[in-house]
Amino acid sequence: MSNQDIKTQIKTPHTASTEESTKSENSFSPLVDIFETTEAVTVIADIPGVIQENVEISLDDNILTIHGKMTCKQPEGRVVLEEYEIGNYMRKFTVAETIDRENIEASLAGGVLKVVLPKQVPAQPKKIEVKMG
Amino acid sequence: MPIIRFAERAPFRNPWTEFERIRQGLDELSKNYGDRSQKQDRANVFPALNIYEQTDKLIVTAEIPGVSNQDLDISVESETLTLTGKRDNALTKATPVSFHRREIEAGTFSRAVALPVKIDMDNLSARLVDGILTINLPKAAKATPRKIQILSE
Numbered sequence: 001m002s003n004q005d006i007k008t009q010i011k012t013p014h015t016a017s018t019e020e021s022t023k024s025e026n027s028f029s030p031l032v033d034i035f036e037t038t039e040a041v042t043v044i045a046d047i048p049g050v051i052q053e054n055v056e057i058s059l060d061d062n063i064l065t066i067h068g069k070m071t072c073k074q075p076e077g078r079v080v081l082e083e084y085e086i087g088n089y090m091r092k093f094t095v096a097e098t099i100d101r102e103n104i105e106a107s108l109a110g111g112v113l114k115v116v117l118p119k120q121v122p123a124q125p126k127k128i129e130v131k132m133g
Numbered sequence: 134m135p136i137i138r139f140a141e142r143a144p145f146r147n148p149w150t151e152f153e154r155i156r157q158g159l160d161e162l163s164k165n166y167g168d169r170s171q172k173q174d175r176a177n178v179f180p181a182l183n184i185y186e187q188t189d190k191l192i193v194t195a196e197i198p199g200v201s202n203q204d205l206d207i208s209v210e211s212e213t214l215t216l217t218g219k220r221d222n223a224l225t226k227a228t229p230v231s232f233h234r235r236e237i238e239a240g241t242f243s244r245a246v247a248l249p250v251k252i253d254m255d256n257l258s259a260r261l262v263d264g265i266l267t268i269n270l271p272k273a274a275k276a277t278p279r280k281i282q283i284l285s286e
Binding site: 011031032034035037041042044047050051064073074075080081082110123127 | 181187194198200231233234249271
C-alpha cells in the first residue's frame with residue numbers, strides 16, 4: 001500500500017441514536033473492524049488514549065456497547081496545530097448471532113481493543129437409529 | 134477562425150477592461166492552485182497530530198493505535214519532524230473470515246511537519262502509551278524567549 005492510500009483518520013463525532021448526552025463532553029465513534037469466523041465474532045476498535053480500567057463493554061439484548069472514557073489530559077500551551085480532538089469513545093452494534101455471553105473476552109493493547117464474542121455451540125443433533133424389526 | 138464583429142465593441146474603449154481581464158485570469162489561476170493545495174491537505178497521511186507550544190518546549194502528540202515501538206521511527210532534521218511507521222493488520226491471513234466492517238487501515242505511513250522553532254537536538258524524548266505518542270521537543274537556547282527587565286525610574 002502506498003503512503004497516499006492512508007488518509008488522516010478524521011474522528012467522527014458519535015451520533016446518539018437512542019439517548020442524548022447531557023454532558024458537554026466530546027464523544028467519538030471509534031473505527032472498527034468486525035469479522036466473523038465459524039467460532040466467534042471479533043470486534044476490533046481503535047481507542048487510543050484509553051486505559052484498561054476505563055473501557056466498558058456490555059451486551060444487552062443483542063446490543064453490544066463499547067464505551068471508552070478518556071482520561072488523557074490535553075497538554076498545556078498554545079495550540080500550534082490541532083488535527084484531532086480528545087474525547088470519549090462510544091459505539092453500539094447489534095449482534096445478530098447468538099452469543100455465548102459467559103465467554104466474551106476483551107483485551108486492550110496499544111490503544112486497540114479486541115473483543116471476542118464466541119458463538120453458542122449449537123445443540124448436537126441426536127441421531128436415532130432405526131432398527132430393523 | 135473566430136469572426137470579430139466590430140459592432141459588438143464598445144464605442145469608447147475602456148482602458149481598464151484589459152486589466153480587469155488579466156485580473157480575472159489571475160484569480161482563476163490562483164483559484165486552481167488553491168484547489169490543488171486543498172486536495173493535498175485532504176490526502177494527508179495518517180496519523181493526525183496535535184502540536185502545543187510552551188515557553189521552553191514543543192509537545193507533539195499523535196494518535197497511532199496498533200503501532201508498536203519497533204515499527205515507529207521518529208527523526209528530527211533541522212526544523213522538520215518526520216514520523217514513519219507501519220501498522221500491521223490485526224488479522225492473521227490463515228483463517229478464513231467474513232468481514233462485517235472494515236474501517237481500520239493497515240500499511241505504512243509517513244508524515245513530515247515543519248516545526249515553528251529551532252529544536253535542541255540533544256534532549257528529545259518520545260513515549261508511546263496506549264496508542265498515543267507524545268514527543269517532547271525542547272526549544273534551542275536561541276529560540277527560548279528571554280525576559281527583559283523593565284527598569285522604572
